[in-house]
Amino acid sequence: MGKKGKKEKKGRGAEKTAAKMEKKVSKRSRKEEEDLEALIAHFQTLDAKRTQIVETPCPPPSPRLNASLSVHPEKDELILFGGEYFNGQKTFLYNELYVYNIRKDAWTKVDIPSPPPRRCAHQAVVVPQGGGQLWVFGGEFASPNGEQFYHYKDLWVLHLATKTWEQVKDYIYYNDVYAFNLDTFTWSKLSPSGTGPTPRSGCQMSVTPQGGIIIYGGYSKQRVKKDVDKGTRHSDMFLLKPEDGREDKWVWTRMNPSGVRPTPRSGFSVAMAPNHQTLFFGGVCDEEEEESLAGEFFNDLYFYDATRNRWFEGQLKGPKSEKKKRRRGRREEPEGGSKLACGGTGTQAPVEVVKEVVAEDGTVVTIKQVLATPGLAGQPQSEDEDSLEEAGSPTPGPCPRSNAMLAVKHGVLYVYGGMFEAGDRQVTLSDLHCLDLHRMEAWKALVEMDPETQEWLEETDSEEDSEEVEGAEGGDEDEDEDSGEESGAEG
Numbered sequence: 001m002g003k004k005g006k007k008e009k010k011g012r013g014a015e016k017t018a019a020k021m022e023k024k025v026s027k028r029s030r031k032e033e034e035d036l037e038a039l040i041a042h043f044q045t046l047d048a049k050r051t052q053i054v055e056t057p058c059p060p061p062s063p064r065l066n067a068s069l070s071v072h073p074e075k076d077e078l079i080l081f082g083g084e085y086f087n088g089q090k091t092f093l094y095n096e097l098y099v100y101n102i103r104k105d106a107w108t109k110v111d112i113p114s115p116p117p118r119r120c121a122h123q124a125v126v127v128p129q130g131g132g133q134l135w136v137f138g139g140e141f142a143s144p145n146g147e148q149f150y151h152y153k154d155l156w157v158l159h160l161a162t163k164t165w166e167q168v169k170d171y172i173y174y175n176d177v178y179a180f181n182l183d184t185f186t187w188s189k190l191s192p193s194g195t196g197p198t199p200r201s202g203c204q205m206s207v208t209p210q211g212g213i214i215i216y217g218g219y220s221k222q223r224v225k226k227d228v229d230k231g232t233r234h235s236d237m238f239l240l241k242p243e244d245g246r247e248d249k250w251v252w253t254r255m256n257p258s259g260v261r262p263t264p265r266s267g268f269s270v271a272m273a274p275n276h277q278t279l280f281f282g283g284v285c286d287e288e289e290e291e292s293l294a295g296e297f298f299n300d301l302y303f304y305d306a307t308r309n310r311w312f313e314g315q316l317k318g319p320k321s322e323k324k325k326r327r328r329g330r331r332e333e334p335e336g337g338s339k340l341a342c343g344g345t346g347t348q349a350p351v352e353v354v355k356e357v358v359a360e361d362g363t364v365v366t367i368k369q370v371l372a373t374p375g376l377a378g379q380p381q382s383e384d385e386d387s388l389e390e391a392g393s394p395t396p397g398p399c400p401r402s403n404a405m406l407a408v409k410h411g412v413l414y415v416y417g418g419m420f421e422a423g424d425r426q427v428t429l430s431d432l433h434c435l436d437l438h439r440m441e442a443w444k445a446l447v448e449m450d451p452e453t454q455e456w457l458e459e460t461d462s463e464e465d466s467e468e469v470e471g472a473e474g475g476d477e478d479e480d481e482d483s484g485e486e487s488g489a490e491g
Contacts, residue, residue, distance in 0.1 A: 036150040040117050040141055047095070047115055053163050054111040060447045061098050061107065063430035063454060065419045066140075068124035069405030072160065073132045076102040078407050078414060081136065081158075084120035085428050088457040091146040093118035097158075100432075102409060105446060115165050116156045117141065129182055131161030155180075177240065177250075194252035197238050204270040206278040208306035212241035214255070214278065216304075219266045231286065233264040259311035262302045267402030269418075273437050274411045278304040279314070281415060284402040297400035297420045317441045397443030398433045411438045414446075427451045 067083025080098040084091060095118040097110045122139030126132065135157050141150040155168040168185055177190040196215075197203065203218030218234040237255040262268065268283030280302040284295045301314025398404070404418030413435045419428050432447035 033148075033150065036141060036143060036148055039143070040150065044117055047117075050111055050113045050115075052113065056109045056111070058098075058107050058109045060430060060432065061096070063428040063449070064094060064120075064417055065403040065428055066120035067094070067405055067417065068122060068136070069407045069414070069416050070124050070126045070134055071407045071409050072099075073126050073128040074160075076409060078102065078409070078416075079126070079134055079160075080405070080416065081124060081134070082116075082119050082122060082139065083417070084142065086146060086426055087455050088425070090144045090457075091142045093120060093141055095119065102412075102414075110163065112158070112163055112165055116154070116167070117152070119152055122152070127182060130159060132159075133182075134158040134160060190250050192240060192250040192252045193243065195254065196240070196252035197234075197236065200234055202266050203234070204268070204280070206270060206272060206304075208239070208241075209276040210241065210306075212239050212306075214239055214304070214306065216270075216280075217266070217268070233266055233285070235261065235264050255309065257304065257309050257311050260302075260313050261311040262300075263298075265298060265402075268298075269404045269406045269415075271406035271408045271413065273303060273408055273413070276306060278306070279406070279408070279413065279437075280304070281406055281413075282398075282401050282404055282418065284420075295402075295421055297402060299398050299400040315440065316435075316443075317439070396445060397435075398431065399429075401429060404429075408437070411436065413437050425456050427454060 061080060062085065064083030064085050068079075068081050070079045070081075071077075072079060078100040080100065081096070083094050085094075086092070095115050097112060097115070099108045099110055100106070101108070116136055119139035119141055123137045125135050127135065135155070137155050139152045141152065142148065157166050157168060158164070159166065177192060177196075178187050179190055180187050197218070198220070200218030200220040204216050206214045206216075208214060215238045217236075219231060220234065221231050237257060239253045239255050240250055241253070243249040243251040262280055262283070263285065265283035265285045269281045271279050271281075273279040282298050282300070284297050287294045287296070303312045303314055304310075305312065398415050399420065401418035401420045405416045407414045407416075415433045415435075417429045417431070419426055421427070429449055429451070430447065431445065431449040433443050433445055435443050
């Protein structure tokens with residue numbers, strides 16, 4: 001009896017220890033969230049110093065990813081908002097607003113009073129109501145050391161005609177399907193019939209000519225064993241459309257498009273192309289091991305035609321004078337590697353060009369670029385693999401990347417920023433490229449960038465560094481001076 005009693009006491013002791021640990025972790029999580037909320041409030045205090053609208057001509061924005069790039073509904077302008085940058089030691093968050101004038105090839109920084117807090121990975125959409133509106137929802141804020149995260153669920157609107165920010169409050173958001181009424185500023189929950197997508201993050205949405213909504217891809221993790229998660233890159237597609245033409249009743253339908261669909265990946269970007277096609281660009285395919293993660297980055301283009309329910313590869317014609325004959329499907333691999341560069345060959349498939357990128361620590365990372373056979377976007381390929389086709393020579397274009405920003409204006413695709421990795425180094429891009437989607441001939445570089453010049457600081461084990469707040473300060477140098485304590489911010 002005595003031994004049994006000791007075992008029971010030992011068991012109860014273990015339960016108490018586990019309960020204490022759980023309580024300690026929960027308390028620490030609450031403390032971290034409170035610290036981030038205090039940091040966000042601090043930055044909002046700095047933003048409150050803006051009392052008037054100031055528009056300043058400026059050079060291209062600093063490198064960043066997970067920002068939003070939107071097309072002005074009435075002007076030949078692109079609108080860049082927010083984003084993040086990591087230099088190896090600190091994370092920088094931005095809530096800056098930049099406008100790119102397409103015709104003048106000029107940037108303007110627009111400071112507006114009472115902007116949304118600094119954030120990245122938010123959702124943004126432009127509508128023509130009221131002279132044009134930019135709607136911004138959610139996003140993420142990170143601590144300077146990149147180990148703590150705060151997820152927003154707020155909704156903002158930028159009135160483009162008056163250049164004023166407005167926060168829309170009193171709404172409810174769940175991980176379901178909701179519609180927002182732009183006239184009444186109210187949410188309504190949709191209860192579609194049928195089987196929809198499984199829970200996931202990072203999926204992409206686009207509209208169809210018939211008023212439906214396409215949901216494609218995404219990413220999720222599942223527990224495979226204790227303390228081990230396995231990531232899943234989804235490549236399924238769903239259509240959400242009004243049932244029987246009714247706006248109050250919706251239905252999910254699983255799509256099985258024909259054609260050549262993108263290879264499994266995450267972090268790809270999407271934009272609406274001419275002829276109601278949806279354009280997909282780039283991304284990364286992460287090969288996960290239990291103790292390592294290797295990424296293969298892309299710079300290829302794919303088009304989805306909702307009318308024909310078919311995928312097409314985006315293929316560049318290239319300069320006509322440099323065309324040559326070759327058999328379709330032949331793969332080539334050049335000898336040797338290249339330096340850390342972002343000006344590689346353009347997006348042309350199915351020929352794969354593999355480059356070795358050497359990081360400062362000596363790590364060699366393989367980056368795949370794709371060279372295309374000629375053909376217009378949105379046109380099916382021949383089923384005869386042995387047929388002869390003309391192939392355009394490689395043309396300059398955006399290097400492989402994920403999390404880039406896309407926008408289409410007057411049939412021209414604009415690709416801005418994003419990131420790729422080389423060993424432990426993360427390269428955040430600030431280049432701007434454009435491609436005429438009607439001609440599909442060659443990329444044009446509007447803003448170039450040399451990744452070799454980008455600062456990268458090795459991680460340190462100092463706890464003092466993790467307590468500094470200036471890293472998340474973000475983009476306004478004048479605010480750093482005003483605060484008297486934040487320094488070293490970039491933007």
